[in-house]
Amino acid sequence: MTARLCWTYLMLLISSFLAMDRVVWQRLLVSMWLAYVLLLFVQSARRGLSMRRAVAASAALNFPGMVMAGASVCSLWVPSAGGWAPGALEFWLHPFIPLLELLPPGTMAGTSDLYDVVCLLPFLLLGVTVGVWFLTFQLSHNDAGRSSRASGDDGY
Numbered sequence: 830m831t832a833r834l835c836w837t838y839l840m841l842l843i844s845s846f847l848a849m850d851r852v853v854w855q856r857l858l859v860s861m862w863l864a865y866v867l868l869l870f871v872q873s874a875r876r877g878l879s880m881r882r883a884v885a886a887s888a889a890l891n892f893p894g895m896v897m898a899g900a901s902v903c904s905l906w907v908p909s910a911g912g913w914a915p916g917a918l919e920f921w922l923h924p925f926i927p928l929l930e931l932l933p934p935g936t937m938a939g940t941s942d943l944y945d946v947v948c949l950l951p952f953l954l955l956g957v958t959v960g961v962w963f964l965t966f967q968l969s970h971n972d973a974g975r976s977s978r979a980s981g982d983d984g985y
Contacts, residue, residue: 831886838890845924855927862924870958887958894921894951897924902948905940913936915944922947937972 848854869884873883896910919926925947935942 830869830878830882831889833869834866834886834890837865841924852927852930859924859928866958867961870962871965875969878962880959882965883962884955884959887955887962890958891951891955894918894954897921898948898951914967916978918947922950925950939940 841858844858845855848858870883870887873886897914897918901918904912904914929943929946929950932942932946937945
């Protein structure tokens with residue numbers, strides 16, 4: 830599952846750069862990718878993938894973004910660190926920028942709200958994917974328990 834997630838994200842990056850001036854296509858691409866990832870986590874929860882593997886797959890996908898977000902935030906207070914981290918973070922999260930541009934403009938503590946959301950995005954994606962997996966896992970096991978009780982199966 831981790832390899833499939835990473836390959837699809839790489840394809841999303843490439844296709845997003847190819848559709849650079851076509852914002853509608855970029856938004857459509859990232860929306861379809863998000864739907865695919867959420868369906869992949871739903872499918873894995875229904876198949877009984879363990880919580881540890883689901884978190885590991887999502888963390889592996891979001892780890893580069895988390896590292897770049899941390900380095901980007903640190904570079905705000907350490908000017909000698911250079912400006913590579915915000916640029917690398919924007920490159921890694923480039924497919925999401927057309928969706929994030931729909932947010933209203935503003936600033937908080939001297940940084941733009943878009944920058945703040947971009948720094949939080951890897952952590953939000955981790956939380957959403959694991960949350961979707963957890964809810965689906967709970968619902969599928971509750972349904973399985975109800976159907977076995979309705980059929981009179983005690984499980985023995």
